[in-house]
Amino acid sequence: MDLIVGDDGRARPSWAVSSPMYLEYYDTEWGVPVRDERGLFERLSLEVFQCGLSWSTILNKRERFREVFHDFVPDTVAAFSEADVERLMGDAGIVRNRRKIEATISNAQATIALRDDGGLPLLIWSHLPEVTPAPATMADIQAVSAESVALSKALKKRGFRFVGPTTMYALMQAIGMVDDHPVGSWRRGSSGVFGPDGRALPQDQPAD
Template identity: 50%
Template sequence: MSERCTWCGSDPLYVNYHDTEWGVPETDPRALWEKLILDGFQAGLAWITILRKRDGFRAAFDGFTPETIARWGEPEVTRLLADPGIVRHRGKIEATIGNARAYLAIEDKGGFAPFLWRFVDGSPVQNRFAGMNQVPTETAASQAMSKSLKKAGFRFCGPTITYAFMQATGMVNDHMVTCPCHDHVAGLGQAVAIR
């Protein structure tokens, strides 16, 4: 009997996210950057909190356009700190501006997607977990990604955040083997080869 991963519960927004986004291999650099920024904002919070505010984040952060955000300064930080549509945390807002600059530098040097996907050798890792207790909170790959991102100037990207990011963007398939999404996501992963 197939049963979706239990972590999404019964909230329709969370269930839809689980069924249509989580674990689907993402190769678009801008989409990867947005997800990494949102995972950074999640630190200390539940993902559903971020998911409920995602449209607010997209509006407040100019559609997550790194070229625009990289030019921001204190006036934009002050504006964002007053915006109830997002998580109002000065450190995370300021980190996003710096992370936009770091993203642009990586993109110029060879691409943000290849930079990230190299930590799984360019193809999704297909895990076969039967229970949530088997799923790690970080791995050697997420530790290496975190270290590399920090060296490039990123903040709010510790190894637990980067592992959640890897799960969400399909770099690892952590749907339970009993979940109907597991085999679907595994099939999508066969077409991914980022070099």
């Protein structure tokens, strides 16, 4: 078990205690369900920018991302112009990658288009697995799943970009669609999405 028990008596994986930033993220956010459109668009966008980079890079720049992308309101981002792209390319506070910036704008447009067909939350959460993994260590955590492959295909079909299966699995971890807190971690089972047996609960039913 690669869990570390902190001074507070709580067990966490080693990565979660590697910095105060990671500790805060692990304890309060990673694996907490996100079901609203704006929140999901923000998380998806950050995962897009994370491709090929460390997550710490994104967390360090997150507040600036929120500022320059106007809190990731899809309607606002969808209306960004080429001048906005150039503005973002000149901002050292974010990841200056033109393809990812342009993908975020087009993903905002795709998010708006989805509203006529149930919306982004419905599309993403319809790929909730029936059973969550139960990793004994962080080394047991997979990088993709059948559900993340299916989600990737569904999003690409609706015009989303930079949404490969690995990126979508990271999104699923972050928003509580899988519980990849290692067995023994104090956060294991805290999302309310899965029951004690690891099976998904009806989405309007909290866990005991």
